[in-house]
Amino acid sequence: MNQFPHLHEATAQMLEASLPEKLEFVRSNHLFGYPAYDHILRDLQDLVAFPRSLKPECRAVIADSDNGKTTLTRQFIANNPIVLDEAGYPITKVLWVETPASADERRLYSAILSALNVTHRPDAPPARLEALAHEELAVQRTSVLVLDELHAMLNSPARQQKQFMASLKRLSNMRQLSIVACGTVDVSRALAIDTQFVSRFTRLALPRWQADESFLKLLASFERLMPLARPSNLTAPKMALEVFKSCDGTIGSVRKITLQAVERVLKDGGERVTFEIMQGACQSYTRSRLVTAPRPS
Template identity: 30%
Template sequence: MGMSEKYAHLRPSTRPFADEDAASRIRRIRTDRWIGYARAEAVLAALEDLLSFPKRLRMPNLLLVGPTNNGKTMIVEKFRRTHLAAGGEPAEGPALIPVLKVQMPSGPDEGRFFGAILDALGMPFGARDRIAAKQDAAVRLMRATKVQLLVIDELHNLLSGTALQQRRLLNVLRWLGNELQIPLVGVGTAEALRAIRSDEQLANRFEPWPLPLWTDDKEYRRLLTTLEAVLPLRKPSHLTDPAMAARILSAAEGVLGEVIAIVIRAAVKAVETGVETISPRMIEGAGFIRPSERRRVAI
């Protein structure tokens, strides 16, 4: 029988890998991959819109809000990689960075925030440099590298500062957007939304895009179908069977990153044991601690 009937449960591009040995298939299973789903594609489209928005005094912003490990960073990373300077390196002068991604430092103040920007631009700075100097350097470099959109990940870290630091940082965000006339994309938990809403002018500019926990619906079943089709197991696993789907979702507590981690761990086991299909028992026995229990242990 031909390859196509043999591995009908796999995507055509994945089928050739199913004949590889166990070690290389396990490596493939564990490699990070982009798993597209409707909500993620919608956010990517919204980010594309922002990127091509004509410069004006008040640029629109976007706030990607959701629980930890629910796919936020994965989406902005995908977007950033899509826009790595497409035109190749310019002959001289700085490289172009259309999408700049920084992390809001914890215990944040303006100096640390501009430090994080300089860091992301590959420009180390002295810890003792004055804030004004860092601010100048950050803005100058962002102009030179033609940053068109700034992503601020872990925006909820803003709340770990004092009330005064929070006010000042929110002012800095507003100022930066106006000064460079670029859209800002905030990424964080529901706390981030609270931080932005405490500043009336910013609240009007940031459009919230929630990435809620997953429930057992069509969209979730489609996600499982996609996962099953890209993992090179030789036999189908029927992840969308109601009992199986429910078991995965409950172990993952509705968190996207956990759904993917559980399925990947079980797939590795399926290859190691030679069973070549994910059984409900493997989901339970994937050496998996639920996110809530893990948080309890951490505390």
């Protein structure tokens, strides 16, 4: 029986660990409670099982920077690991690719081939790379292609953007491939370049946090990952409001604040995060934002 009901069992086991082990635990653990997160994961998983069609369903995952998009896509990939068939060949049902910094179809195909672990010449003619990408996607039975930071292609001239999106649509059509386009709100602008292709995409958003029940659940989930013997009561109104006022409404900012607070407690040999410690972490985070924020033009 868990003697520390405010902690996950795995967290409770860390109470007897050394300080370096505790710090590694809190820094590496990314579990959090996010209703939209779970909904999107289920929706993406459905794409993997959908029967293939000539115009496969696609998704656009939209999130502000530091609001859980990377964690979500990593979890999606982890839920669909590469497996080997009877002959020992890889089956990659879900493939993650970082969108090239420019709308270059050669670089797109090269990125896909690299993700599939296929040896190729990046400077080969685009047609050759395209044919090889189509062949390998078929061989590895890929059904979902996750393109991270798709909005990056908007840095290129309009003509290249159109060619890039045409290549992506052709890839989706010929391989009956569901595309998951991830990025900021600018992803919608990138997809709109092809008015026919964009109609296949359902928008899935990870909105900024509000001062509501979901935010309290988020704080509670973080507390369950803090290897501290006594409850910190992060969901207490005064504590929760202090964190909310200082964060950017993103999960990354909440994590940075709570991580700074729990690290201080661990290093000081304490047993819980007090309001004063949390207030100090919030103030430190606010100062760091002022230092790193771009100057107004």
